[in-house]
Structures are given as C-alpha cells and as structure tokens.
Amino acid sequence: MLRAALIGAADDYIALAPRLPHLAWTALADTDAARASAASQQLGSVATAASLSELLQNHADSFDAVVINSDADNRATDCLLAAKASKHVLVKPPFANSLDEANEVADCCEANGVKLMLAQEARFLPSIQSVRQSHEAGQLGEPGAVRIHRWDTDSTDTAAAGVLQDIDLALWMFGQLPTSVYAVGQADGYLQIHLGFANDGMALIDYSNNLPSGGDYFSLTLIGSTGAAYADDHHNMNLVYAGGDPSAIRTSLGKVHLLAMLEEFTTSITESRGPSVGAAANSMTLKVSAAVTESLSQRAAIALT
C-alpha cells in the first residue's frame, strides 16, 4: 500500500479514497486553512500541515509519495522539496515556468531515486483511453491528423497553460515531437496551434478559455490511414425540455479517469518502472509550447529539430 500526501486542493482525490486498493491518503498540506480543515475531517486521522515544507519537517515518515495539486506557482518548489525528501511525485501540470525549471525537477527526482509523473488527466479520460486503445491496437492505422477543440469556461489558466494538456495529447497520439509549429492567438484567451510531424502527420488544436460560465466543450478526432476515432462531447449530449428551445446536457464521464491515473502512479512505483506520463513527455510538451510562443512572436512557422 502506497502512503501518499495530498498537497493543495484535494476534494476530488479524497472522494476516491474508498476505491483505491493500493493507495492510502495518510497526510495532507494546504495553505488554505479552511480547505485543509474540511479535508482533514473527511480523511480522519491524518498528518496535516499548512505547507509541504512543514509536513516534511514534522511528518516525513507518514507518507511515501505526494500528489501535488497546489497553486501553479508553488508546484516546482513542492516537487523539489518532495524529491529531496525521497518522496515520489505526481504533480498537476504545468509545474514549471520553463523547460530549464522542468528539467531541474526531473533531474532532482532522478538523482533521489523517485518517480515523477504528471497528473495529465486528459490522457486517462475514458473517451481518450478508448481512442488510444484503438490506436495502439492498430485499428486506425498510421495517424494522419489529430483535431482537438477545447473550450474552457471560468479557467484561471492562461491560454498558453491551458493548452498544454492538448499539446500533450497530440504528441502522445503521434508518439514524437513535431517538425513544425505554427500558432495563431488572440488577446482574450484564445490560441490555435498547427503541428506538422515527420511522417506527414498533422494536428490542429483550437483552445479557448473565454467561454461564458456554464458547460465547457471538448472533442478529439484521430484520423488514421485505416480508420478514425471521434471523441466528441457533441455526440454525448442529451436534451432538457423546460419551455422554449431545449437545452443540451452532456453525459458525464465521471471521475474514473482519476482512479486510472492514480493506479498508474502507484503501479509505476511498485513495478519500479517509469510512469506513462513522465519527464520526457513533459519536456516534449514544453518544447512545443516554447515554439508556440516563438511562432506567435514571429508570425511564422517554427521548425523543430
């Protein structure tokens, strides 16, 4: 049983506690006192602190790993603290402001013999897992195009940060870095990214974080040489009739993706192997992100080698 500490907002993870056969929440740290208190009540008798630093100082023996869901600005520091204390790390992306900072975290984890995994939730969504399974089974053939739409609402992330998970998804589907990157942005939280891959593959990402409050939207399409997969919220809408035009409600995918992600983290530790979303994947994503920034600045396609 892996003993893990929750760092930062923890509601979703705490609710999963009864369904985690190989992981137990044994500690938590949150700078938000009210949230920490509520979480502590839910979890019962666990070591609690106002910060990871304090938790390590007073309760380092009570956990073997950390799940870092703290504010973005604190994540790199938390990762380094945990790694130096020999705690395995599952961290919400983005956790670094630059590729150099991300590499520093990765190097620190490696030097201290702990696993570093990104909490890349999108990879573990049932819809994306289904697409991925068909892709891995060869049903879709050689990937030709990946098309992603993500329209967020009430997001606190910048467009550049919000789109990272979709860059990761595109790279994951192609299994390589792109050779060219072209990006178009708008001032108010909008970004579209066009990737080209060495095997003639291509990806388009349409990201917005300025949808009005309410439901968000996501779709991913993978067009392969022998098949295609369409994971589209539009296909999963039901209708509500309450006068006037009907409104649409999306069928929930639930929280099982978090279970799958935590299981992967736990298993990678017990099996002493690299996690499926490790430092290398993060490094690739950040390289593309840097090229996006450069493309926006130059208004030109950027070649990646």
Added chain:
Amino acid sequence: MTNSSSSYRCAVISVVKHAYVPNGVESHPQFELVVVADDADQPDWVHERNQKYADEDNIPYVRDVEKAIADYDVQVGIVSSEAERHCDLSVRCAQAGLHVVQDKPMSTGLSECDRVVEAVTANNVQFMMWNRNFLPALLQTRDAIQNGAIGDVTSMHVDFYFSKDAGPPKGSRGPNDPPIDWLERQKEAHADGSDGGVGKKAMGELEIEGIYPLAYIRMLTGAEVERVFTRAASHFHQANVDNDVDDLATVTLEMENNIAGTLCIGRIGAASHPDIGEIKIHVLGTEGGLVISEARPEVRVYYKDQPAKEFPSRRVAADLNYLLMEDFAKSIESGSPGVLDATASRAICRTVAAAIESGKTGEVVEPIR
C-alpha cells in the same frame, strides 16, 4: 418568391461528372433544361456522357456550344465539365450573354478565375458557383450568428471529411506497376460518384472540395482570408500518391477583423465513417460557441441485408437545390450578387491556391489579391 412569370431556358454545357448540378438546377420550376452542348473536338467518353444525360432528360445533345446557345434561345449555361475547362466554358457562356451556374472547383488556375470575373462583369450576367451553403444546418448556423447567439465571431473551424474510398489504398502499387493515371482513375470513379476531380490535371481534396468549407466560412464570417498555413499529405490513396496531390490537409486561416480559423479536409476512406463523412462546424464568438453537424437533420435506417456501402444515416429536409436556384433567380432579377458569385468564388480559389502553396513550402502564405 421570384416572379413566377420569369423562366429560364438552360443549356447544360458539358456534363461529364455526376450530374448533381444540372439536376439541382432543374429542381426549381423557373429553370428548364433544353439542351446539352459541348465542343465537337472532345474525346469520345465526354460525348458519351453528354449524350447519356441528354437522353435521360429527353433533350438534344449538340456538339457545338455556340450553336446550341444560338439555336435554343437559352438564358443560363450550366457548366459541369472537367475542372480545367470550367472557366473557359463559363467565359464563353458569359460572352454569349448567359447567366452561369458552374460546378466546383472554379478552376485549376487563378488566372482563369480572373477571366470569369471579367466576363460576367463585362456582360452584366450573374454567376453562381455550386455550393452547400443552404443546407439546413448551415442556415441554422447563419441565423444563430445573425441573431447574436454567440456575439461577434472570433474563430471558425470546419471539418470536411468525405469517407468514400478513391481507388487502391496507399502502398498497394507493385514494384513493376505504372503510376495510376489520374484521368483514367476519375473515369472509373464515375460509377460510384467519387469523380469530383475529373480532368487531366490531378487535384487534391483541398482543390476539389475546399470550396465547400471555405464557402461556409466566408458566408458565416463575411471576412476575406489574409494568411494561410497548411500541412498536406497523400495519406490514404495510391492515386493521390502517384499524382503528388493531397488526400488529407489541415489549414490555418487568418482572416480580416482578426478572425482565426482552421480547416481539416480529406478523403479518409470508407472504413472511417459509417456515412458520407464527419462534417462539422465549430464557431467561437465573443459571447459563446456553436457546434454544428452539417448532416443534420438526418434519419438512421438499419435493416437486414443492408448493402455495405449504403449510408445508414439519411439526410432529410435538405432543400439545397431549390434554395440555391431561388437565390440565383433573385440574383438574375435584381442584378445583385447571389450566395457565391464569381468574385467570391475567385477569392476562395485564391485561398485554395495559397493553401496548396503553403503545403508544399511549409511557409505561411498570403493569398494573392
């Protein structure tokens, strides 16, 4: 309604593809097909198809375009030839004083498009490029935008995938096999209606079908395309590989008024979709977004021994043909441009040309004004 007393006699000026354009024209009661015509020096297969259409419609076939126009008192020319002949035939129709309905693509060369624009202007006739802008879902999208449902449009994205196969798959050519001849392949494809690229010059999906999604974007944004960036590949079909034309492409569009956009287009193979293909429109505005399936409304029908190639989803309530021709009739009577006139079609053609260039160079291209 237009004035019901106005009726237009139409000459079908070559009909070598699937005949959706002349059939669409005659779906409107004001338009009557009276003759099929083509140049005498055309090859036998062209004459055979023209004659077949004329016989089916019980109208004469004349192997002289100008003579047919003069002898049959026609006011409208319907051009549905090989792509490289489109513009020349349209110019000749316009110069003879005919209004013109033309099949897509407008042309394989931008200078030919310029000739059409000049001819219809000089002869004060109307021109319509065949399009899908009046499909029910497109009209719904247009109305939603015009009614302010999502505020001002800030970006628009179209997926336009046709799932029909297009001959042998990529990689199927043997070491001693000759490359596939484009025209011969297109002639073979006539049987199943996938001969949209018929002509001597090979064309990719971007060039053959790009006008449809780009016409959507143009109608819904009202904006000109200023910059494009394209990735294109021959990913599926050996004919496209052998002739170095795309069957899959993605395009970034930068338009007037800081509107962004993207287009995904391809002939992705019958295995990739149960119906004609995934065709969707995503629109973001200052106040919200729209996600539209172009196929709707549709009905799904499944039954025992259903042919494998029959689409289980059937589009219904599409009044596209009538609405296009109603728009064209109004255009003729008012003297005002209709839904996709020569200038707009030429603008789309230049966007396509720029996109193809970008796909080959890997650079951002600004379409030639």
